[in-house]
Amino acid sequence: MITYESVTKVYGKGLNTVTALDNVSFTIPKGEVVVFLGPSGCGKTTTLRLTNRLETLTRGVITIEDQNIMDIDVVQLRQRLGYVIQAIGLFPNKTIAENIAVVPKLLHWDEERISKRVDELLEMTNLDPELYRDRYPAELSGGQQQRVGVARGLAADPNILLMDEPFGAIDPINREEIQDEFLKLQTKLKKTVAFVSHDIHEAIKMGDRIAIFEKGRLVQYDTPEVILTQPKNKFVSDFVGADRALKVLGLMRVSDIINRTPKNIIQGGDRSAEALHFLNTKDSRYGIVLEHNKPIGFVTQKSLKYEDGPVRDAVEPYPVFLREKTPLRDVLSSMLMYSTPTFCVVDDDKNFAGTVTYNDIQKAVKASYADETENVEPVETEVAS
Amino acid sequence: MKRLLTKLYRLVIAVIILIAGVTFERTGLIELLSDPYEYPVILELLIQHVYIVGLSMLIATIIGITAGIVLTRARFRKYAGICMYIIGLGQTIPSLAVLALAMSFLGIGFKPAVFALTIYSILPIARNTLAGITAVPPELIDAGKGMGMTPMKILLEVEIPNAMEVILTGFRVALIINIGTAALAYVIGAGGLGDLIFTGISLMQTDKLLAGAIPVTLLALFGDFLSELLGLVLISKGLRLSNR
Numbered sequence: 001m002i003t004y005e006s007v008t009k010v011y012g013k014g015l016n017t018v019t020a021l022d023n024v025s026f027t028i029p030k031g032e033v034v035v036f037l038g039p040s041g042c043g044k045t046t047t048l049r050l051t052n053r054l055e056t057l058t059r060g061v062i063t064i065e066d067q068n069i070m071d072i073d074v075v076q077l078r079q080r081l082g083y084v085i086q087a088i089g090l091f092p093n094k095t096i097a098e099n100i101a102v103v104p105k106l107l108h109w110d111e112e113r114i115s116k117r118v119d120e121l122l123e124m125t126n127l128d129p130e131l132y133r134d135r136y137p138a139e140l141s142g143g144q145q146q147r148v149g150v151a152r153g154l155a156a157d158p159n160i161l162l163m164d165e166p167f168g169a170i171d172p173i174n175r176e177e178i179q180d181e182f183l184k185l186q187t188k189l190k191k192t193v194a195f196v197s198h199d200i201h202e203a204i205k206m207g208d209r210i211a212i213f214e215k216g217r218l219v220q221y222d223t224p225e226v227i228l229t230q231p232k233n234k235f236v237s238d239f240v241g242a243d244r245a246l247k248v249l250g251l252m253r254v255s256d257i258i259n260r261t262p263k264n265i266i267q268g269g270d271r272s273a274e275a276l277h278f279l280n281t282k283d284s285r286y287g288i289v290l291e292h293n294k295p296i297g298f299v300t301q302k303s304l305k306y307e308d309g310p311v312r313d314a315v316e317p318y319p320v321f322l323r324e325k326t327p328l329r330d331v332l333s334s335m336l337m338y339s340t341p342t343f344c345v346v347d348d349d350k351n352f353a354g355t356v357t358y359n360d361i362q363k364a365v366k367a368s369y370a371d372e373t374e375n376v377e378p379v380e381t382e383v384a385s
Numbered sequence: 386m387k388r389l390l391t392k393l394y395r396l397v398i399a400v401i402i403l404i405a406g407v408t409f410e411r412t413g414l415i416e417l418l419s420d421p422y423e424y425p426v427i428l429e430l431l432i433q434h435v436y437i438v439g440l441s442m443l444i445a446t447i448i449g450i451t452a453g454i455v456l457t458r459a460r461f462r463k464y465a466g467i468c469m470y471i472i473g474l475g476q477t478i479p480s481l482a483v484l485a486l487a488m489s490f491l492g493i494g495f496k497p498a499v500f501a502l503t504i505y506s507i508l509p510i511a512r513n514t515l516a517g518i519t520a521v522p523p524e525l526i527d528a529g530k531g532m533g534m535t536p537m538k539i540l541l542e543v544e545i546p547n548a549m550e551v552i553l554t555g556f557r558v559a560l561i562i563n564i565g566t567a568a569l570a571y572v573i574g575a576g577g578l579g580d581l582i583f584t585g586i587s588l589m590q591t592d593k594l595l596a597g598a599i600p601v602t603l604l605a606l607f608g609d610f611l612s613e614l615l616g617l618v619l620i621s622k623g624l625r626l627s628n629r
Contacts, residue, residue: 052531076533080533085524090528091542342532
């Protein structure tokens with residue numbers, strides 16, 4: 001846990017003072033990833049650097065695990081906090097193993113324990129120890145270097161991790177991959193992470209909470225969902241972007257809106273005429289066709305009309321099946337691509353689990369914005385009066 | 386193409402050696418070198434020369450690197466400019482004048498020569514140490530600090546290894562200047578290969594002149610080669626890879 005209490009940082013002396021951070025207070029709960037987000041010069045990096053005392057506090061108190069950081073010896077404090085920066089922070093004169101071993105060496109671990117830990121970390125970050133242990137940073141790609149950077153931050157198994165735009169310098173494809181890997185690690189390791197970023201996508205993806213900074217002030221501190229659906233002011237909504245409805249969809253999953261008991265299910269062996277009648281009574285234009293509880297496709301009333309045999313002969317197959325974990329953003333994308341209004345959700349054994357329709361998605365988006373649309377003030381009438 | 390160049394290079398070397406050999410024979414150098422009375426004298430002078438260079442370089446390297454490091458510490462950084470200017474003055478003075486000045490208060494002989502050469506060699510080493518450490522990316526130092534390395538560890542494990550290539554360049558320049566200038570040490574009575582060169586000039590005796598000039602040249606080339614070897618030992622492989 002990290003707490004910030006009225007943290008203020010002023011640069012310069014006398015008349016030339018610049019307030020980099022103004023009275024910022026918030027708490028990073030244990031085991032959560034908090035992303036510090038904002039444009040450059042907003043104070044997010046300063047906040048991080050104050051935490052491991054690379055900058056000195058002007059006023060206020062920062063505590064880690066209920067200990068005031070000013071009461072801890074500065075070198076010990078920094079060894080207790082894992083520190084990950086961009087790949088350029090790796091020491092080019094040291095091998096990968098030596099780079100990772102920096103903090104364990106400072107803590108006087110014995111050789112054997114260090115080399116065991118190095119191998120363990122390399123494996124954790126998807127780098128083959130045999131292959132990479134004795135290489136130098138210059139021999140690795142940007143993405144691999146960044147993995148080593150993460151491993152180095154985790155080396156002494158700190159409870160708290162400070163990450164300063166760690167994935168900023170990597171190409172988008174590798175960045176996605178590294179972010180996924182880090183999230184996977186994080187679900188296992190449950191570190192308390194302070195993560196500086198200027199990228200809203202990264203913040204939404206990585207953060208359990210997001211702290212948005214503007215000109216040295218903390219504007220909003222909330223979960224990504226709340227930030228997207230209820231931005232506190234124009235700055236936040238501008239920063240989040242006009243496509244925030246789509247970003248909300250990126251956060252929601254199929255399991256949030258799945259319809260587990262749709263009314264228009266037909267068995268593949270049924271006669272077409274019966275099925276047509278069944279759909280008519282349910283007032284449904286589509287039928288989802290199951291066989292042995294596995295969806296094989298869908299039929300429309302139109303296609304059933306000209307079919308004499310069993311329903312399975314008239315079936316149009318689904319282009320893709322959804323999983324409960326699929327983000328709604330991907331679902332919407334598939335709907336636009338295949339112009340299929342209903343999609344089937346299947347479990348790991350391809351058994352039918354439910355359906356998602358375009359209307360369900362729209363309803364979900366509307367629901368998440370409900371508070372906001374109700375609170376819109378009638379601006380024009382005010383101007384008139 | 387590369388093989389052709391290598392062949393050409395070898396040919397040129399062979400021709401040079403041939404011409405040199407003929408010249409040496411004509412000037413009587415070979416006769417001089419094979420003279421049992423002259424040969425030990427040349428060897429002694431060579432050892433003297435190497436000794437003057439070695440001692441002055443050792444002192445200059447210690448002072449130069451220390452000065453460079455001290456001037457990059459946060460506390461002293463503001464004095465870096467003025468200190469470099471003062472050390473730089475030492476190099477602006479012509480080498481012969483430095484020797485003369487050293488002689489004026491240390492007398493003649495070995496001591497003033499070493500003193501003058503030391504003064505003369507400090508600047509390239511100190512300047513390059515300063516420049517090399519200043520050029521270490523601030524992110525590296527930041528990373529070191531952020532991980533809880535002490536300033537001493539950062540200096541020894543991050544700053545110096547990453548500045549080593551630039552520092553060695555300074556060392557190489559200082560060494561080569563030093564070897565050349567040491568030939569002048571004869572003028573203030575310190576001996577060295579300058580003895581042969583100056584005697585050769587005074588007596589218009591080409592064989593003696595060459596017996597001094599050629600070893601000095603070879604010594605300079607050897608110094609360059611030595612610096613190269615030192616680079617292989619002292620510069621981390623990781624840095625050599627990243628510069629490629």
